[in-house]
Amino acid sequence: MINTHVEFCQGKLGKLFCIRRTPKNSLGNVIFLQPLFESANINRHVYTQSAILNYHACITSIIYDHYGTGDSEGELIDTNILLWQQDLVVHIQQIKKQSHLPIVIVAFSSATLLLTRAIIELVDHVQLWQPEFSGKRVVKQLKRISLISGEKKQKASAEYIEIAGYLMKSNLLETLGDLHFSIEKDMLNKLACFDVVEASDAPLSPSRQSAVNSLLQLGSYQRIIDHKYWQAAKLVLPKRFLTATSEALIRVIRNE
Amino acid sequence: MKSKQETHLQLQSIFSSIMPTYGENYWLEHTELFGALPEFDSMAIVSLIGEIEDYFDIDLDDDVITAENFATVGTVVNLVLKS
Numbered sequence: 199m200i201n202t203h204v205e206f207c208q209g210k211l212g213k214l215f216c217i218r219r220t221p222k223n224s225l226g227n228v229i230f231l232q233p234l235f236e237s238a239n240i241n242r243h244v245y246t247q248s249a250i251l252n253y254h255a256c257i258t259s260i261i262y263d264h265y266g267t268g269d270s271e272g273e274l275i276d277t278n279i280l281l282w283q284q285d286l287v288v289h290i291q292q293i294k295k296q297s298h299l300p301i302v303i304v305a306f307s308s309a310t311l312l313l314t315r316a317i318i319e320l321v322d323h324v325q326l327w328q329p330e331f332s333g334k335r336v337v338k339q340l341k342r343i344s345l346i347s348g349e350k351k352q353k354a355s356a357e358y359i360e361i362a363g364y365l366m367k368s369n370l371l372e373t374l375g376d377l378h379f380s381i382e383k384d385m386l387n388k389l390a391c392f393d394v395v396e397a398s399d400a401p402l403s404p405s406r407q408s409a410v411n412s413l414l415q416l417g418s419y420q421r422i423i424d425h426k427y428w429q430a431a432k433l434v435l436p437k438r439f440l441t442a443t444s445e446a447l448i449r450v451i452r453n454e
Numbered sequence: 455m456k457s458k459q460e461t462h463l464q465l466q467s468i469f470s471s472i473m474p475t476y477g478e479n480y481w482l483e484h485t486e487l488f489g490a491l492p493e494f495d496s497m498a499i500v501s502l503i504g505e506i507e508d509y510f511d512i513d514l515d516d517d518v519i520t521a522e523n524f525a526t527v528g529t530v531v532n533l534v535l536k537s
Contacts, residue, residue, distance in 0.1 A: 236497065339500050345519060346496040396471050403511045426471045429501035431493035434474065 200253055207262065207292070209285040212271035216262040219249050224258040226300040226322075226451035227293050231286065231309040232264055233330075234374070235340065235364055240428045241306045247435060248304065251444040257451055258299075260289065274366045275358060279373045283312055290320045300451050304443070305329065307428065308336050311377040318385055323450045325443060326391040328428070331409050333377030340364075340371075381412050390418045390450075392443050394426050394436060420446075456510070462531050468505045469527065472498050483528035488521050499524060506530075512537045 201220050206213035230245040232238045249259035263270040265285055266277035286303075293301055300322040305313060310329035318324055330336055343362035359368045381389060391413050393406070400421075413419040422443075424436040448454075456464070466481040473493045487494045502524075503514055514537060523533045 335504075339504060342500045342503060342516065342519060343496050345516060346499050396467055401509075403508050405511060406508065425474065429472050429498075429505070431473050431495075431498055432475060 200250065206271075207289075209265050209270070209288055210281055211265055211276075214262045214265060214271070214285060215269035216260060217249075218258065218260050219253045220258045221253050221256045223256055224297075224299060225256045226302065227258045227260065227297070228252055228302045228304055228447065228451075229286070229289055229293075229321075230259060230261040231303055231305045231312060232262070232267070233305075233307040233309040234264075234311075234336065235308075235362065236343075237307045237309075237428065238263075238267065243433065244427060244436065244440065245304070245306070247440055248444055251440060252447060255444065255448045255451075257447065260293075262289065274364055274370075278367070278370055279312065279377070283314060283317065286312065286317060287320065290317070294320075300453075302447060302450060304447070308333075310379045311336070311374070313379060315382065315385070318388055322388070324389050325447060325450075326389065327439075327443065328393050329379065329391060331379045333374045337371055337375040381410070383412065386412055386416055386418070389413060390446060391420070392439065392446075393419075393421045394424050394439050395421045396423070396426065398423055456535075458531060458535060461510075461534050462527070464509060465506075465527065465531060465534070468502065468509065472501050472505070481527045483526070483531070485527045487526060487530070488524040494524075502530075506534055510534055510537070 203218045203220065205216050205218065207216045230249065233241055245261050249261060252259050264282045266272035266274045290301060302323045302325060303321050304325045304327065306327040308330045310326055310331065311333050313324065340362050347362065356368055359366060359371060361371065391410055410419045420442065422439045424439040425434045427434040427436045462483065466478045469481045470476060470478045473491065475493065503519070507514060518533060523529055
């Protein structure tokens, strides 16, 4: 039986819903960082499956909801990007207080945008899953959902904005739009990136190529042939992707 | 520039990825999308646009997000070719 603790852990502004799976003789810790908005729901089952795979490889996993999202305290209108980043730092520091074992962050899609240089410096490794490097693109897609759903266009000057069913402060969207994750040279040894492709001959688009080029040269970028589960209209489990990312994670934790 | 046939083939694969209930052969030129397939909701359309932008390395303007352009597989093929 998997040793699972569901708890509310203290974040900067309130309690965060957190699921911790702790095996006996843990070799390391993985924090699964939730992506933003609908992506969190779409990806939840995949994080859970990965956490279970890691558990069987003696790796502790932590999955929590950002403040104002999911089952955590607070409302989306009370939150901001900086708070989510501070909460991540709180989690890392709490783990560090309790153990000296390696810490890895797994970030799917827009979760990548929450990672700062300072956060990456605090951990041993970061595994990016289908990373979204541009906040502008996330905002653009959100606005498109709103447009297609027939939501009324709102004033850019308004303090609050409801977009794609999410009510938030306008400046949350502005801050998100300004975020951009660039892979800097001094981060390279800590990063690995995994993309899903439907076929081995699927071309790498020029924009993706340019974003991951440095990782590609180092062999830290992999494309796994599997289902693009986050966009499928039905629940899909990307088994090959899960196996590849979990095996890579185990190698990092075991320092192989 | 990709031919109409190449574009159609690639879009077949994208449609199947977004709506895996249907096989790749389902996506013929006249296959109806918007308003005809329950799976083709706002999330599916936005995913499709994102995939088109990634794969074909183009930027689709919000003005082209209309029911007419997403009416059938053929209209989406034409939209990509025009962009």
